[in-house]
Amino acid sequence: MADLLAGDLVGKDPALSRLRPYRAVLASRARSQRAYRVSFGLDLASSALIGVVELAEIWVLFHSVTSLGGLDFAQILLVFGLADLCFSLADMTFGHCDNLPTYLRAGTLDVFYLRPQPLLLQLVTSDISLRRLARAAVGLVALVAGLALNDIAWSPAHVLLLVVAVVSGYAVFAGMFVWAGGAQFFLVDGAETTNAFVYGGRYAATQPASVWNRPLWAVFGFFFPMAFTGFLPALWLLGIAPPYGLPDWLGWCAPLAAAWTWLLALASWRLGVRHYQGGGG
Amino acid sequence: MRAVPSGVRVYWRILVAGFRRQSAYLMAAFGGLVANTTFGLLKVAILFATVRAAGGELEGYDVALMSTYIWVSQGLLGSVNLFGRIDIADRIKDGDVAVDFLRPLDVQAAAITTEVGRSLFNLIPRGIPSVLIGGLVVGMALPDDPLAYLLGAVSIVLGIAISAATVYLVVATPGFWVVETRGLQILYMVVSGFLAGLFVPIWIFPTWLEVVAQATPFPSMMMYPVDIISGRADTIEGLLLIAVQVAWLAGVGALGQVLTRAGRRHLEVQGG
Numbered sequence: 001m002a003d004l005l006a007g008d009l010v011g012k013d014p015a016l017s018r019l020r021p022y023r024a025v026l027a028s029r030a031r032s033q034r035a036y037r038v039s040f041g042l043d044l045a046s047s048a049l050i051g052v053v054e055l056a057e058i059w060v061l062f063h064s065v066t067s068l069g070g071l072d073f074a075q076i077l078l079v080f081g082l083a084d085l086c087f088s089l090a091d092m093t094f095g096h097c098d099n100l101p102t103y104l105r106a107g108t109l110d111v112f113y114l115r116p117q118p119l120l121l122q123l124v125t126s127d128i129s130l131r132r133l134a135r136a137a138v139g140l141v142a143l144v145a146g147l148a149l150n151d152i153a154w155s156p157a158h159v160l161l162l163v164v165a166v167v168s169g170y171a172v173f174a175g176m177f178v179w180a181g182g183a184q185f186f187l188v189d190g191a192e193t194t195n196a197f198v199y200g201g202r203y204a205a206t207q208p209a210s211v212w213n214r215p216l217w218a219v220f221g222f223f224f225p226m227a228f229t230g231f232l233p234a235l236w237l238l239g240i241a242p243p244y245g246l247p248d249w250l251g252w253c254a255p256l257a258a259a260w261t262w263l264l265a266l267a268s269w270r271l272g273v274r275h276y277q278g279g280g281g
Numbered sequence: 282m283r284a285v286p287s288g289v290r291v292y293w294r295i296l297v298a299g300f301r302r303q304s305a306y307l308m309a310a311f312g313g314l315v316a317n318t319t320f321g322l323l324k325v326a327i328l329f330a331t332v333r334a335a336g337g338e339l340e341g342y343d344v345a346l347m348s349t350y351i352w353v354s355q356g357l358l359g360s361v362n363l364f365g366r367i368d369i370a371d372r373i374k375d376g377d378v379a380v381d382f383l384r385p386l387d388v389q390a391a392a393i394t395t396e397v398g399r400s401l402f403n404l405i406p407r408g409i410p411s412v413l414i415g416g417l418v419v420g421m422a423l424p425d426d427p428l429a430y431l432l433g434a435v436s437i438v439l440g441i442a443i444s445a446a447t448v449y450l451v452v453a454t455p456g457f458w459v460v461e462t463r464g465l466q467i468l469y470m471v472v473s474g475f476l477a478g479l480f481v482p483i484w485i486f487p488t489w490l491e492v493v494a495q496a497t498p499f500p501s502m503m504m505y506p507v508d509i510i511s512g513r514a515d516t517i518e519g520l521l522l523i524a525v526q527v528a529w530l531a532g533v534g535a536l537g538q539v540l541t542r543a544g545r546r547h548l549e550v551q552g553g
Contacts, residue, residue, distance in 0.1 A: 042464030050471045057480040061327065063487050065334040068327070192312035196319040204323050211330035216322060 021117070030130060043131035051088070051138025055080060058206065069208030074149040075238055076208060081143025083205035083230030086169030088136035094124055094174045095132065097181035098198075101191045104184065109276075120178065120269060152237050161251060165233035168254035172229050175261030176201055182268030185276050197224050205229045210243040217244065225257035291386065292394050299398020310406035313359045317411045321355040325419055328481070340484045341513065345422035349511040350482055352415025354503055357437065359407035360400040361502045362444040363477060365452045365469035367396060373456035373544075382545055389449060389534075389541045396445035401438075424512025432519045433510030439526040444473075444502040446530060450537040457544030472497075478504035498529040 058080060062073040071079070100123070103109040112122045152158060180194035187193055204212075204220040209231040212221065220226040228251075235242055236251030303310075328347050332339050342350065369392035372378045381388050415421055424430070451469055456462045474480065476499035483494045483504050494500050505522040508514040514522055 040464070042468060046464060046468040046471055049468070053471050053475045056475065060481045060486055060490070061331045064339055064485055065331055068330055068334055187308065187312065189306055189308040190312035192309065192316040195312070196316035200316065200319040200323060203320065207323065207327050208330075211326045213326065216326055220323075 022121070040131065044134045047131040048134035048138055051084065051135040054084065054206065055138065055142060069210035070240070070243075071208045071210070074146065075234070075240075076146075077142050078146030078150060078234040078237065079208060079230040080206045081139055081141075081146045081230075082165055082169060082234055083139075083202070083226075085136060085139030085143050086166060086229050087173045087202045087205065088132060088139050089170050090173030090177060092130075092132040092136065094177035097123060097177045097184075098191070098195075100181050100184040101188050104188055104276075119273060120181075123181070146234075150238060153239065158237055161233060161236060165229075165251070165254050168258040169229035169233075171258035172225060172254075172261045173202070175258065175265040176224065178265035179261070179268045182265070182270070182272035185272030201226045205231070207231075214244075225261060228254045228257035292390060295391055295394045296398040296401075299395040300402045301398075303399040303402040307406065310359070310403065313403070313407045314410055317355040317358055317407060318414055321351055321411065321415060322418075324351045324355070324480070340482075342482065342485070343422075345420065346511060346513060348415060348419050348421035349423065350507055350513075352412050352419070352421060353507045353510055354479055355415070356404075356408040356411035357440070357503055357506065358411075358479070359403035360437075360441050361477070362396065362400065362441075362448050363470065363473045363479060363502070365448055365466040365473070367392065367445070367448045367453050369449065370453040370456055370462055370466070373453055374460065374462065376548075379548060382548070387538075388545075389537050392453070393442065393445045393449055393534075393537075396448070397438075397442055400441045400445065404437075422511070424510075426512070426516065428516055429509060429512050429519065432516070432523065433506060436506040436509045436519070436523055436526060439523065439530060440502045440506040443498055443526060443530050443533060446533045446537055447473075447498050447502070450533050450540065454537060454540040454544055457540070457547050473499050473502070476500065477502050478507070482507075498533055501526045501529045 058076060059073070061068060062076070066072060068076070100109070103112075112119055115122060147162075176198050180191075180198050183194050184191060201220060201224050204216075205226040209217070209221060209227040217227070232242060233251040233254055236248065241248050242250055325348065328351060329344055332342055332344050332347050337343060339347075369378070369381075369388070372381060378388065381391070384391075412421075416423075448469065452462055452466050455465055476483070476494040476497050478484075478494070478500055483491050483500055486494065494504075501522075505514075505526060509519040509522060
């Protein structure tokens with residue numbers, strides 16, 4: 001696949017040829033990750049294990065009780081599958097925005113400024129982690145199991161909602177990584193502040209949000225719209241009413257949640273880039 | 282005769298240096314506290330709901346004891362190394378460790394002591410505030426027996442030392458033979474948190490999984506100290522848990538020493 005990406009096919013279409021530098025970079029990243037074979041194998045295995053352990057955290061709770069926040073384990077699989085698949089895909093493509101503090105401290109970010117391409121696009125293509133595919137596979141399996149085990153009254157609207165939920169969920173998590181990246185220009189040493197909301201957000205997204213109190217709903221329900229990545233769409237698919245008397249069409253608002261997250265993300269990124277004074281190189 | 286006390290003094294200085302160095306990263310510590318608190322509140326939501334769904338008590342945990350578990354474990358997160366990162370791993374990878382072997386210090390002991398010093402500092406900006414925030418915002422159960430706090434303090438220091446020695450053994454020493462150990466670090470990070478009882482107390486695991494956890498050093502890094510300082514374990518049980526911790530520290534430390542010596546020979550064969 002990597003060879004195909006960098007292949008001659010790309011050069012013939014003018015629209016595609018503009019993407020050529022990115023494709024070449026991505027292909028070289030793919031090759032370099034296969035260079036240390038033992039380590040890459042371990043990476044793939046541990047990446048899959050991350051997904052399994054995260055699922056096990058929830059499964060252990062259901063080993064003790066039959067229902068949590070009004071959902072049983074099969075229903076939680078649907079919430080977990082949706083949210084975890086979206087997070088893993090976003091982590092694979094945008095996750096290395098997390099490396100920004102390292103670049104800032106080392107002054108290597110200045111190199112990106114020298115190239116005639118948008119900074120964010122360069123950062124995103126600077127490292128695509130193939131190993132994270134293994135983790136997305138765990139989310140996908142959980143999602144498929146959740147869809148198969150639950151009694152869903154399938155209609156074209158249900159199929160559409162599922163597609164809308166996955167695309168929007170991916171966009172929400174990707175936006176979270178960009179938002180955190182922008183904040184790193186100010187925080188540098190305080191990366192864990194944003195981790196609280198990016199990785200805390202992932203943890204929140206895979207929970208039955210009906211267990212949250214009102215402050216948690218304010219933060220992870222709406223400000224960082226984590227409930228829209230798994231919980232609310234899953235409730236609509238299952239035909240269950242949301243908690244706190246929220247309207248049951250809320251699951252359809254995932255695209256709005258995605259748009260809101262990207263508004264935050266781009267504002268944070270622009271402020272951050274403007275604030276940046278260079279590494280003094 | 283004077284060799285022993287002066288040796289101890291050197292490691293004491295390394296410990297203090299590690300402690301001081303960490304104090305330069307106050308912003309990082311504040312970020313860590315924000316993360317600890319956010320995760321803590323999410324854990325409160327899901328674990329309290331679980332205890333209530335189980336009828337108010339689950340494997341000995343009521344809501345108050347669960348709260349203590351949540352906030353103490355969150356507080357220890359900045360000190361107990363469950364991330365698998367250790368500075369000496371980079372020095373081994375780069376070959377700089379060859380210089381360390383020339384110094385009149387034990388490479389393993391010095392690396393672990395530095396890590397423990399840093400970890401102890403993190404108890405101040407991250408550990409204690411986490412417990413205070415949890416106590417004030419959510420409320421928690423605390424033991425009446427002053428001995429529980431003393432044993433708890435001993436157990437926390439042992440837990441920190443075990444985690445540093447285990448990361449050294451599992452993540453750093455393989456670097457003498459394989460170049461890239463990042464995969465090992467990720468593997469350690471995934472397994473350690475879960476089996477140390479970071480997300481769910483291991484006592485709530487199904488029996489087979491609890492047995493698997495107990496067969497590893499991970500519960501003695503976090504679960505046992507939390508059990509002692511929350512009063513879940515009484516004095517006798519606490520002493521027993523500390524004995525298990527000492528055994529793990531000795532075992533992991535000895536194995537690390539063996540691999541360090543073998544690694545040094547390997548390094549010489551390479552001509553490093």
